[in-house]
Amino acid sequence: MATKHDWTKEEILEIYNKPLMELLYEAATIHRQHHDPNTVQVSTLLSIKTGGCPEDCGYCPQAARYHTDLEGNDLMSVNQVKAQALRAKAAGSSRVCMGAAWRNVKDGDEFDDVLEMVRTINKLEMEVCCTLGMLTENQAQRLAEAGLYAYNHNLDTSEDYYKEVISTRGFDDRLKTIDNVRKTNVTVCSGGIIGMGESAEDRAGMLVALSTLNPQPESVPINALVPVEGTPMEEQEPVSIWEMVRMVATARIVMPETQVRLSAGRTQMSREGQAMCFFAGANSIFAGDKLLTTPNPDINEDMEMFKALGLNPQKAFEKKEQPKSIDAEHSQFQNLGEKPKWSRPGHKIERNLQAQEKRKTKA
Numbered sequence: 001m002a003t004k005h006d007w008t009k010e011e012i013l014e015i016y017n018k019p020l021m022e023l024l025y026e027a028a029t030i031h032r033q034h035h036d037p038n039t040v041q042v043s044t045l046l047s048i049k050t051g052g053c054p055e056d057c058g059y060c061p062q063a064a065r066y067h068t069d070l071e072g073n074d075l076m077s078v079n080q081v082k083a084q085a086l087r088a089k090a091a092g093s094s095r096v097c098m099g100a101a102w103r104n105v106k107d108g109d110e111f112d113d114v115l116e117m118v119r120t121i122n123k124l125e126m127e128v129c130c131t132l133g134m135l136t137e138n139q140a141q142r143l144a145e146a147g148l149y150a151y152n153h154n155l156d157t158s159e160d161y162y163k164e165v166i167s168t169r170g171f172d173d174r175l176k177t178i179d180n181v182r183k184t185n186v187t188v189c190s191g192g193i194i195g196m197g198e199s200a201e202d203r204a205g206m207l208v209a210l211s212t213l214n215p216q217p218e219s220v221p222i223n224a225l226v227p228v229e230g231t232p233m234e235e236q237e238p239v240s241i242w243e244m245v246r247m248v249a250t251a252r253i254v255m256p257e258t259q260v261r262l263s264a265g266r267t268q269m270s271r272e273g274q275a276m277c278f279f280a281g282a283n284s285i286f287a288g289d290k291l292l293t294t295p296n297p298d299i300n301e302d303m304e305m306f307k308a309l310g311l312n313p314q315k316a317f318e319k320k321e322q323p324k325s326i327d328a329e330h331s332q333f334q335n336l337g338e339k340p341k342w343s344r345p346g347h348k349i350e351r352n353l354q355a356q357e358k359r360k361t362k363a
């Protein structure tokens with residue numbers, strides 16, 4: 001059956017609110033039609049540049065304007081990244097996702113270093129993903145040429161609720177970046193977070209935005225908010241496992257080919273809860289004891305869980321062939337020194353402003 005790209009919020013809400021057993025059965029059936037249910041892709045997330053971010057994302061401890069205990073660091077070196085990638089590979093990861101706390105990519109030495117990191121990891125026969133903020137078409141092309149396998153750029157939430165979470169970057173620019181990535185052969189990874197105070201309608205709205213992209217993202221991370229002290233969302237109640245299972249199952253049904261990833265918030269979930277998410281169609285996880293800055297289960301614990309559930313880690317390039325890495329001296333694309341004007345909506349978000357004020361009093 002051809003993939004449906006015209007999902008409406010009402011249709012998605014109807015799926016999300018089905019009796020749970022019916023929802024699970026439907027999602028598991030679709031999952032089996034499109035994927036091997038015993039294979040789960042394992043990615044390692046590496047924060048190559050931590051903290052000091054100029055944005056005001058209400059969930060994020062890396063935003064410089066909030067007071068968190070986060071220790072920041074400048075961009076890692078290519079050798080440091082290579083060593084971490086080798087460790088991740090030995091532990092069973094097929095993909096390394098490198099995250100930098102930037103608003104957008106800037107042409108220059110640091111981006112050149114990131115391109116070298118991409119070439120290095122691709123040559124280790126691992127899938128390489130980056131999450132570096134907003135991106136122009138030329139920058140996306142340069143990453144593709146270096147051998148990037150995936151680019152992550154989350155929509156975070158529905159377009160409506162986005163205005164309650166972030167005021168420094170616009171939803172349309174997120175879509176524009178995804179579109180720039182789509183002009184290359186790099187796959188798209190885009191998802192969001194639940195538990196930020198949004199309604200079920202907003203969750204459905206986010207899934208509308210993702211599922212109506214054509215093609216749909218190859219990978220969709222579903223995060224449960226990990227509230228961090230000092231951030232505007234520090235007091236948010238954790239989401240229940242049922243909400244997580246519903247979200248995963250609904251994502252699976254509306255995006256049958258996509259790899260649905262259980263991302264942040266896994267430490268708060270029991271093994272039984274995670275098993276239910278795998279049954280509902282999750283077929284990817286982040287491994288490693290940290291997810292950028294928040295805690296994550298240890299890789300050994302994950303491998304024990306895989307053993308108990310009879311799951312196998314997916315091999316690298318099983319879904320799509322390995323891209324070629326073109327060395328810097330043979331590049332067809334230049335550093336254009338672009339300075340694009342990404343939008344800055346600048347509306348007031350009360351809880352973000354309050355968290356910012358608190359920082360000033362603490363300073």
Ligand code: SF4
Binds near residue numbers: 053054057060062063
């Ligand atoms: S989510 Fe990304 S863009 Fe937003 S504050 Fe954190 S690091 Fe910056």
